[in-house]
Amino acid sequence: MNLMEMDDGMKEGLVSSDIRRRKAPSRCVFVCMGLLCALLLAGNIGQIVHNKKLSQSYTSMRQDQDELKRNYSSLWTDKERLQTGFNDLKTEKEQLQTNNSGLTTDKNDLKRNLSNLQREKNELKTQLNSMKTNRDELQTQFNSMRSNRDEVQTQFNSMRSNRDELQTQLNSMKTNRDELQTQFNSMKTNRDELQTQLNSTKSNRDELQTQLNSTKSDRDELQREKDQLQTRFNSLQMEKDQLQSNYSTLSAVKDHLKKLAENFPEWPCEKDWKKFNGSCYYVSRTKMNWHSSRSSCQAKAGDLAIINSNEERGFLVGLVSSGANIWIGLTDDDEEGTWQWVDGTLVTTTYWEPGQPNSSGGNQDCGEMVQRGEWNDDKCSTLNFYMCEKKLPIDIQW
Incomplete structure (x- = not known):
């Protein structure tokens, strides 16, 4: 029994020695594989760390982007507020200019x-x-x-x-x-x-x-x-x-x-002259053309009559014989269609007959007062009675 056991022991020793000789290259492989795994693990760890840094950088950039958006929104709000203030000031400026x-x-x-x-x-x-x-x-x-x-x-x-x-x-x-x-x-x-x-x-x-x-x-x-x-x-x-x-x-x-x-006496007019509202008026007894009539009035220290009101016109109508045409100080001789008085003032209040002035024939440049005190344009060479007006030297009119 002992011999068999010894023989078996020797066999087992030989087998284990042979196995150890065969396992020596396997250990090298295992070591290399372990080192390779360690390198892969280190690479994965490095990749994870790098990805984490990239994630943090992306988050930071995203926050910066949000901050820029908020700043842009704030600037846009300020711009609209200033635009509103500008429009209000412009409205106030226009109102003040109107005032x-x-x-x-x-x-x-x-x-x-x-x-x-x-x-x-x-x-x-x-x-x-x-x-x-x-x-x-x-x-x-x-x-x-x-x-x-x-x-x-x-x-x-x-x-x-x-x-x-x-x-x-x-x-x-x-x-x-x-x-x-x-x-x-x-x-x-x-x-x-x-x-x-x-x-x-x-x-x-x-x-x-x-x-x-x-x-x-x-x-x-x-x-x-x-x-x-x-x-x-x-x-x-x-x-x-x-x-x-x-x-x-x-x-x-x-x-x-x-x-x-009101306590002072009135200034009298000369003989054959009639007074009205600070002026004396004279109606001729002879007929003349318009220019001769004006010369006659100027020789009497006056001029052809100027009619400034309906009351004055009514007074003058009462001085004229029925049916007579009377030259007054009205003419458009300087510019056709622009009627003015002999003192150079433009006519503002008029009493023309219906359809007058019509400048019939293109040479009716002098004004006359006809029945009812209405006016008519006629040739300056026509012979008419005439009305002179002379301002009193001192008179108070209200």
């Missing part, structure tokens, strides 16, 4: 009224002083008053000069109005340019930021313009109140002078 134009018109009207009242005041003062001087002499020194007529005529010419100066001032005010209109048009042009610049800001985000700063500057400029217009508005309001006060004062003075003038 400024209205107040300027009121100011011009009040200035004209003030000028008219001032002129009437000066005329009344001159006439009142003259009447006070001559009041006691009017009853007994009528003949001496004729010698003073030339002096009064000189004063009348001076008053005409004052009227021309007032007309010059009116023309100057019209020039100022045109300059204001030019400034208004310039402001409208600037507004359109600003609108064009505002539209161009929509190109990109960087231009939007730049244009936003420019729009803020424009808004400040419009605010300053608004403040300036408000200041001008307040100034014009004060001037309007002052002119209204002056107008009330002059109206009171006018009423007072009117009461004083």
